[in-house]
């Protein structure tokens with residue numbers, strides 16, 4: 386029998402506010418334990434919560450960008466459960482009247498894993514352009530439903546490591562505003578889940594409601610996974626996976642869970658509804674507890690915060706301030722700059738990267754060259770050095786300058802890469818490095834001709850083969866000339882002169 390997975394994701398995003406959701410405590414990250422606390426976020430009797438207006442506005446902003454129906458009237462509820470990192474023994478959340486109702490995200494889903502191919506492209510220095518066009522995966526637009534996106538407060542954090550007797554608790558995170566974005570069970574593969582998260586993160590960063598930094602815990606994700614026979618309409622029993630600290634982990638854990646559940650069904654056994662933890666080192670999910678239902682939490686309206694009406698005027702005003710979103714920007718890039726859809730998508734995944742690309746074009750780089758350069762060179766350096774675009778030291782103007790040097794024929798693409806690395810290390814601009822190192826491309830035909838003659842003399846077999854019609858044989862000769870000129874000969878001229886010489890002799 387064939388089985389298909391049904392996947393839904395719950396994403397918790399920390400909203401970018403200076404103070405907590407219901408009190409004036411700071412949200413600053415990385416400070417001394419329990420420094421950012423007060424009677425409200427510690428749940429002392431008699432303390433009263435007050436809704437953070439900025440958090441509410443950011444939540445609405447996110448809802449609008451996710452095409453959600455923003456509520457006219459909303460209310461907060463208590464979600465009751467005991468846990469040592471939750472001093473009130475309840476969390477203030479939203480149950481039946483969330484700030485954002487149904488919405489959707491349009492996601493470019495890849496039919497193949499593009500990241501593997503990007504690496505392959507980097508390794509092959511030759512014919513990069515052709516490769517990226519050949520290997521560019523087909524993507525299709527898929528609409529993923531959003532069930533709701535509601536406001537809630539975060540819990541504290543327990544620390545177990547390095548403590549022999551007992552655990553420590555840090556309430557700095559307790560009360561931090563979160564937006565929980567719940568997707569419909571519309572995802573059908575680990576890759577789709579990955580693409581949905583990527584699209585969601587890009588949108589949230591574009592609209593500046595969260596920094597979405599998974600390392601700081603400002604974006605967290607749980608996955609609901611079930612499996613059913615392809616012909617069956619009813620969903621299978623779902624399992625919730627927690628402890629997913631990166632998009633890659635989400636992808637791997639879902640893949641593992643699909644295989645585990647399919648195995649159970651194939652053995653004619655039943656999947657148990659439960660919460661499982663992803664153990665990244667072992668690459669498995671393990672049972673944590675039986676899955677709780679909403680009624681287990683005994684939700685009830687928060688008596689200290691009365692339900693309230695949202696003015697449509699406020700919502701409309703927030704809507705007016707929404708910027709161009711990633712998908713719109715990618716479409717504009719294709720239209721304005723004539724780059725491929727795939728390239729536009731890669732560039733627009735991160736706002737700062739898209740801005741960098743536009744700045745390069747403004748500084749006079751050809752759009753296609755800038756797009757290729759950013760995707761091959763810049764992304765490689767960022768990856769290697771674990772840097773973000775914001776912290777990339779080479780300015781768009783300097784990058785554009787390097788690209789222009791290649792286009793003018795002053796340096797070869799290969800030399801340009803070396804120069805660029807040096808620019809990254811030393812902070813000097815391309816022209817200075819080229820001058821200092823005497824790297825200017827040789828376009829002196831006399832000089833190249835001499836090297837070409839030498840190449841033909843040294844490789845008579847290759848020359849003969851080329852004359853006999855074997856195009857490939859030219860490679861050995863070009864290689865010889867490049868070596869002879871320390872990689873500085875203009876490859877276009879080398880080719881022309883070679884073909885010319887071999888042609889006239891035959």
Ligand SMILES: [Zn+2]
Nearest residue numbers: 408410423426
């Ligand atoms: Zn507080």
